[in-house]
Amino acid sequence: MLITAILRTVFGDLKYIWNLMKQSSRKQRHADMKAAILDAARAALLEHGPIQFSLRDVARRSGYSPAGLYEYFSGKEDLVHAVADESLAQLQAYLSRAAGDLAPAQRLVALGLAYIRFARENPQHFMLIFTRLPSRRTTLQVPPMGSSPYHLVVQAAQDGVDAAIFLTRPEFGVEQIAYSLWALAHGMASLQQTHLQQFQADFVSHDRMVLEQFVAGLGAG
Secondary structure, three states: OHHHHHHHHHHHHHHHHHHHHHHHHHHHHHHHHHHHHHHHHHHHHHHHHHHHOOHHHHHHHHOOOHHHHOOOOOOHHHHHHHHHHHHHHHHHHHHHHHHOOOOHHHHHHHHHHHHHHHHHHOHHHHHHHHHHOOOOOOOOOOOOOOOOHHHHHHHHHHHHHHOOOEOOEOOEOHHHHHHHHHHHHHHHHHHHHOOOOOOOOOHHHHHHHHHHHHHHOOEOO
């Protein structure tokens, strides 16, 4: 009886472990398949843009049937948003790490440099976000979402204004400071990822100098 009880316990434990392993394996396969679909969708969006983007093309690139995609995404719009969210989350992570606890002026410079570094290290994500996908924010009357990478730039600008480090004037307030910094960093990043891709120069040092000069110009004196 004792041996029987022990065997039942052992076999019960083994069955439990086996079920956990199967569940883990299924979750991993699901994650791998979803990642493959997102990779295929990103490539399709980069090539064709959101208007000509199709689930059939994604299915062909990923090796899954069009119907099979619906196990992971509710439709074309859901998939486009998932691809955008993935890329934006990566940019958000770069900017969040750079911002840290820096003072507003240093933070703006760090955010600009992190933006350019993101473009250099993740060219597909960068090109996808800023050449193929429109902003979901469509008016100044709607504040940027807290999860938006741009929100970090706006917050740094706001902190600088609140601390009287940055001056504002009519028609040039917090939003304009943030937009100007973003546009400056984006211009440098875009040039380096396209026309100047093969150009040999110390872009990092030059980018820092340009951003520092811009931020210094925001000062109160």
